Amino acid sequence: MMGPRCLLFSTFAAGLVVALAFGAGYFVGSQEAAQARSALQTVATPTGSRSAQALQPADVADRFGILWEAWDLIQREYIGRPVDSTRLTYGAIRGMMEALDDPYSIFLDPRTQRLQKASLNGAYEGIGTTIEMKNGQHTVVAPFEGSPAAGAGLRAGDIVLRVDGQGIIGLSMPEAVSLVRGPADTSVQLTILRPGDPAETLDLTIVRKRITTQSVTSEVTDGDVAVIRIRSFSSSTPRQFDAALRRAQSQQTRGIVLDLRDNPGGFLSSAVAVASQFLPTDSVVVIEQLGNGNQQPHRVLRSGRSLDIPVVVLVNKGTASGAEIVAGALADHDRAILVGESTFGKGTVQIPHELSDGSAIRITTARWLTPSRHIIQGVGLTPDVVVTATAEGRTAGEDQALARAQQLLRSPAPASAPAA
Incomplete structure (x- = not known):
């Protein structure tokens, strides 16, 4: 997910009007479309606001008329009356988002939205992993280093099938994540499908802990190569990364290994700031392609x-979103060699909008392209030097990709760009 922006879309405004109208109970018992239109105009035009016509299409009441009909029938006839209006409202908004057929355009109820905010603030209670929707499946992007998820053996690419025995097919990604999270020192059982030949199904029991993430860590290996790892792109990443670069330069290192493995992304501004450390002024870091085809470059x-x-x-299949932006920019500008595995392929932009009751919607508004206009979404980045982590290497504690990166930097003529 990228950073929040102040954008207003007519479809969003219409959805908000639906929520307000439902919440106020304007349409309970309504029989006529004329009454629906009248109530809609009343809700959509509070004192001091712009006109209803400015907020949504003139025929929005007609378009939503069938929704009011269904609402009225449920309220009058459903055997389980009275019906929870909030539950119906959230269901209607979820239905609108699901109709977009986009796994990243989603609705978050207030509880799930609070959990999402907590994770962005760098501390929450859970198992310490990132899950994204990929090919319609809840897929592990990356377990955090030292987390309960990593300790239990969860891996990037694992597909979560059930949480505590409850199937999660059909749930949105945040809804599934909210089942995984919970109070520290409680346990959760994940049933996962691990792709392979053959694929295997595993049950992992994981004890939740308080998860605190440190965005940037660094060290200098053997006195001449700085290894800087970025776990995610939080608001503090640019400052921490700048400090790591200063330390590396003070030790006169001959090269830098930028480790973006298992990095699920984060704030766009932070990703651009990191890439800017390696590129000259006015260089394009990433291109934002809007739905109308217009392209907006984001520069150093x-x-x-x-x-x-x-x-x-260093990249792998857990390198996603903002991490792919940074890797793609440095590769396209011939500033870095990519080493490791093909990346996740998360290249769309979601704008979050918090609604008045603390719930939220995220709307996909654009796609990311690398500076050379390579598509990221569903494709990912292919490394210049492929190094695949093996089970034997993991067991032995070997980091073959890091060893290869150090070898490249210590060669007689260290390369700063892929060979032509």
């Missing part, structure tokens, strides 16, 4: 402090 914020030092970027 200011010329960085590491324009010449050789760089190798």
